Amino acid sequence: MELRHLKYFLAVAEELNFTKASEKLFISQPPLSRQIIELEEELQAKLFIRNNKKVELTEAGKYFEKEVKVLFQNLERISIKTKKIAKNVSGEFRIAYISSIYSAVISELIKHLKLQFPYVNFKLFEVSTTKQIDALEQGKIEMGIIRSPIKSPKIQSHLWFKDGFSLVFNKKNIQLKSEKEILNLKDETFVFFNKDYAPHYHEVLLELCAFYGFTPKIIHEANNINSIVQLVKNGLGISIVPSNIAKNNQDPEIGFLELKKVNLFTNVSIITSKEADSEITRSAVEFLLTQSR
Numbered sequence: 001m002e003l004r005h006l007k008y009f010l011a012v013a014e015e016l017n018f019t020k021a022s023e024k025l026f027i028s029q030p031p032l033s034r035q036i037i038e039l040e041e042e043l044q045a046k047l048f049i050r051n052n053k054k055v056e057l058t059e060a061g062k063y064f065e066k067e068v069k070v071l072f073q074n075l076e077r078i079s080i081k082t083k084k085i086a087k088n089v090s091g092e093f094r095i096a097y098i099s100s101i102y103s104a105v106i107s108e109l110i111k112h113l114k115l116q117f118p119y120v121n122f123k124l125f126e127v128s129t130t131k132q133i134d135a136l137e138q139g140k141i142e143m144g145i146i147r148s149p150i151k152s153p154k155i156q157s158h159l160w161f162k163d164g165f166s167l168v169f170n171k172k173n174i175q176l177k178s179e180k181e182i183l184n185l186k187d188e189t190f191v192f193f194n195k196d197y198a199p200h201y202h203e204v205l206l207e208l209c210a211f212y213g214f215t216p217k218i219i220h221e222a223n224n225i226n227s228i229v230q231l232v233k234n235g236l237g238i239s240i241v242p243s244n245i246a247k248n249n250q251d252p253e254i255g256f257l258e259l260k261k262v263n264l265f266t267n268v269s270i271i272t273s274k275e276a277d278s279e280i281t282r283s284a285v286e287f288l289l290t291q292s293r
Contacts, residue, residue: 005039006068008032009047013065016055081275093120093280096127096135097145100225100241101163101268103248105291106145112287117280128197128223136273143284144271147242148200156274158285162265164243165208167257168228170235179212179261186214189237191228194221204266205240211262229254242266 011021012032022029040047047061057065093113097106110122127135132144137154150157167185169176174188190209195202209216220237222228228239233254246256270288272281 001039001042005035005042006071008035009039010065010068010072012036012048012055013057013061016057018055091120092123093117093143093284094123094125094141095143095145095284096125096132096141098129098132098147098225099126100147101145101244103244105288108291109284109287113280113284116283120280126224129200132271136271139273142272142276142278142281145268145288146271147266147268149267150269150271154274155271158270158272158289160268160270160288163268164265165204165240165259165262166243166246167238167259168232168241168245169238169255169257170232171253171255173235174238174255176255176257179257179259182212182257182259183214185238186216188217189219190216191220191222191231191237191239192216192218193225193228194223197223201266204264208240208259208262208264211264244268 008021008025011025012018015021015024018029018032022032025032036048043060043064045060045064046058047064049056049058095106095109106124110124113120113122125141127141127144129146129148132141132146133150133152133155135141136144137152145160147163167176167182174185176182176185192205193201206216220231222231225241225245228241229245229249229251231237232239233251240259241256243256243258246258249256270285272285
């Protein structure tokens with residue numbers, strides 16, 4: 001049995017007329033009839049009822065038509081996915097990340113991938129968690145790095161690391177040595193992530209403040225962690241940031257105090273599409289998972 005047998009069968013099944021089917025396939029009617037007979041002989045099943053007035057599908061033919069249509073749909077899907085995998089080997093691979101986790105590790109990831117896949121154009125995008133999920137579902141990116149839970153059935157999530165929280169402040173304006181002194185900050189102004197931009201993260205920060213016994217006076221909001229740290233440095237308030245930021249910030253004017261007492265963490269995860277299983281995707285995920293944070 002060859003694909004042409006199945007294509008010829010579907011043409012006849014759709015037209016229920018050998019003359020129209022042969023015209024559609026650009027072949028003469030006798031060869032088409034022979035192909036159908038060969039198929040029926042191989043299957044040992046009658047697919048059509050033929051007489052001078054009409055052509056009908058048998059019950060076996062109706063079942064076979066349904067299954068062959070599914071087969072061709074799967075072949076089309078496989079073809080599209082194969083082209084996409086091939087494109088990733090010599091095309092473009094897009095990685096998104098949230099601002100609060102960018103570090104030297106991501107730079108090392110790109111270097112690692114470029115060595116393995118020198119003809120691929122790797123692109124980095126700083127994108128919020130919610131937009132990353134949408135972009136991954138729509139095929140606009142190949143991989144994302146996010147913070148917060150994933151609920152999409154189309155996305156596969158790999159836990160990269162658990163991140164704690166640290167208070168960040170300007171050393172010239174505030175002297176802070178232990179968590180016992182945090183309640184003294186209740187009248188200070190805070191700089192937070194915008195609620196609409198990162199709703200889950202915003203709620204976590206409010207929960208942290210509540211744990212230490214106060215409601216923060218949020219005066220400034222930003223959509224980028226670096227902007228928040230800069231606002232703190234400029235003396236416009238204090239903030240709570242992921243502890244990962246403290247590890248990657250060596251500015252002498254800025255102080256960090258890790259909030260250990262609250263024992264609250266967020267998951268930083270690597271996300272990929274469940275349908276995408278390219279060699280590049282696997283290599284990128286494996287590299288990050290082996291890097292200590």
